[in-house]
Amino acid sequence: MSGTTVICVLDELRRRQRSRHGPRDEACPARRWAGSRARHRHGEPADVLGPGQYPDYYFRVTNSEHLTDLKGKLTRICNKSGIKQRFIHLDEELLAANPDFKDRTLPSLDARVEIASAAVPELAASAAAKAIAEWGRPATDITHLIFSTYSGARAPSADRRLASLLGLSPTVSRTILNLHGCYGGGRSLQLAKELAENNRGARVLVACSEITLIAFYGPEGGCPDNILGQALFGDGAGAVIVGADPVSPVERPLFEMAFASQTTIPETEDAISMQINKGGMEYHISNQVPRLLGCNVERCLVDAFGALGIHNANWNNLFWAIHPGGRAILDHIEGVLGLDDGKLAASRHVLSEFGNMSGTTVIFVLDELRRRLGQAANQEEGQAPEWGVMMAFGPGITIETMVLHAPAAEGN
Numbered sequence: 582m583s584g585t586t587v588i589c590v591l592d593e594l595r596r597r598q599r600s601r602h603g604p605r606d607e608a609c610p611a612r613r614w615a616g617s618r619a620r621h622r623h624g625e626p627a628d629v630l631g632p633g634q635y636p637d638y639y640f641r642v643t644n645s646e647h648l649t650d651l652k653g654k655l656t657r658i659c660n661k662s663g664i665k666q667r668f669i670h671l672d673e674e675l676l677a678a679n680p681d682f683k684d685r686t687l688p689s690l691d692a693r694v695e696i697a698s699a700a701v702p703e704l705a706a707s708a709a710a711k712a713i714a715e716w717g718r719p720a721t722d723i724t725h726l727i728f729s730t731y732s733g734a735r736a737p738s739a740d741r742r743l744a745s746l747l748g749l750s751p752t753v754s755r756t757i758l759n760l761h762g763c764y765g766g767g768r769s770l771q772l773a774k775e776l777a778e779n780n781r782g783a784r785v786l787v788a789c790s791e792i793t794l795i796a797f798y799g800p801e802g803g804c805p806d807n808i809l810g811q812a813l814f815g816d817g818a819g820a821v822i823v824g825a826d827p828v829s830p831v832e833r834p835l836f837e838m839a840f841a842s843q844t845t846i847p848e849t850e851d852a853i854s855m856q857i858n859k860g861g862m863e864y865h866i867s868n869q870v871p872r873l874l875g876c877n878v879e880r881c882l883v884d885a886f887g888a889l890g891i892h893n894a895n896w897n898n899l900f901w902a903i904h905p906g907g908r909a910i911l912d913h914i915e916g917v918l919g920l921d922d923g924k925l926a927a928s929r930h931v932l933s934e935f936g937n938m939s940g941t942t943v944i945f946v947l948d949e950l951r952r953r954l955g956q957a958a959n960q961e962e963g964q965a966p967e968w969g970v971m972m973a974f975g976p977g978i979t980i981e982t983m984v985l986h987a988p989a990a991e992g993n
């Protein structure tokens with residue numbers, strides 16, 4: 582069988598983007614993404630929040646205005662985050678109905694799981710329905726489903742609900758990945774590649790859906806991780822369909838996955854961690870993460886290209902889809918690889934417009950990248966790179982590396 586192909590990449594939330602005080606639009610998909618919650622935000626602050634607004638909003642809704650030092654810290658991080666706005670499911674209305682979410686020491690997990698169990702697959706269904714429509718074949722042709730989220734705490738899981746929402750075949754082979762954090766998207770794509778290459782005719786739907794509600798609580802002295810997370814993380818879902826041997830002319834390959842690997846950086850198991858507790862998910866993100874990634878990505882790239890028989894690759898001749906975990910991570914990687922300005926533009930754009938949506942983010946970056954590659958190919962003077970790299974990072978510290986080939990950048 583020939584090399585695996587990502588047939589379609591699509592994200593959700595892009596079409597929801599609008600001005601904070603924009604006009605009400607009854608047809609806006611934002612009204613649907615939380616289905617059961619009809620009073621879904623039009624111009625309400627929890628919907629689209631810029632970094633300038635967020636510290637005021639967060640300290641007000643958590644009744645923490647008196648913690649001025651922490652507010653100053655959140656403001657400083659927001660100002661340096663490279664994030665212009667984020668989308669957040671947990672708005673003031675939902676918070677008012679669940680006041681315990683503000684306090685990490687109170688047992689609020691039941692309520693969080695209840696909300697997330699409905700919202701996470703619904704959001705994924707919005708993204709997946711668009712991916713399937715663009716793919717052009719019936720949903721019942723999907724043979725495998727891989728679903729990644731950090732919000733899962735129930736069985737049957739979100740993958741089962743997503744399969745029902747999409748009308749997938751009862752014989753679809755489902756896998757759920759939980760708590761992979763920001764490498765969930767990369768891991769799912771690599772597993773999809775394995776499934777597609779080893780099962781003739783397989784079509785694998787990859788869906789990632791993340792909402793920060795499971796990890797929202799008020800500020801506390803001595804918990805800088807929470808302040809960092811409040812500045813970085815956003816909500817979103819993305820979907821990709823993966824298969825080998827595309828059926829022409831219906832299936833339009835976007836990226837071929839030429840090689841994929843996973844690397845664990847030794848002695849870093851404490852650098853990024855997540856744990857579900859009675860008051861929600863707590864996480865730790867060491868301030869060494871940008872440096873640790875900066876020291877290790879080049880080795881992963883050299884090994885990946887070496888496995889394809891490519892030595893001394895010029896990093897500037899590639900296209901790049903790097904998980905934008907934070908502005909400093911992109912800066913470090915750009916620095917160690919000597920990348921030209923603009924090489925990480927797709928990652929920086931997604932970070933700016935949506936924040937860090939954990940495992941979903943890399944799908945948004947691929948979607949942005951295909952748009953940019955298509956534009957470059959359509960410009961006469963533009964020479965779009967044919968080969969590129971996707972990288973995602975998460976707890977472990979785990980690095981997912983994938984060498985991509987863009988066979989038909991035109992018209993993507």
Ligand SMILES: CC(C)(COP(=O)(O)OP(=O)(O)OC[C@H]1O[C@@H](n2cnc3c(N)ncnc32)[C@H](O)[C@@H]1OP(=O)(O)O)[C@@H](O)C(=O)NCCC(=O)NCCSC(=O)CC(=O)O
Pocket residue numbers: 654657658661662663761762763764805806809813853866867868869870871905906907908909910937939974975976
């Ligand atoms: C947070 C930043 C935007 C701050 O920008 P700069 O470093 O340029 O600015 P700076 O040095 O002036 O720091 C500003 C403030 O941020 C604080 N700060 C920096 N890193 C921190 C961290 N890991 N935890 C808590 N606080 C942190 C500094 O102490 C400082 O506080 P003060 O001003 O009080 O001195 C950046 O460092 C960044 O992008 N870091 C990477 C974030 C990261 O690791 N993301 C990965 C998420 S995990 C992920 O993506 C995978 C997963 O979840 O699975």
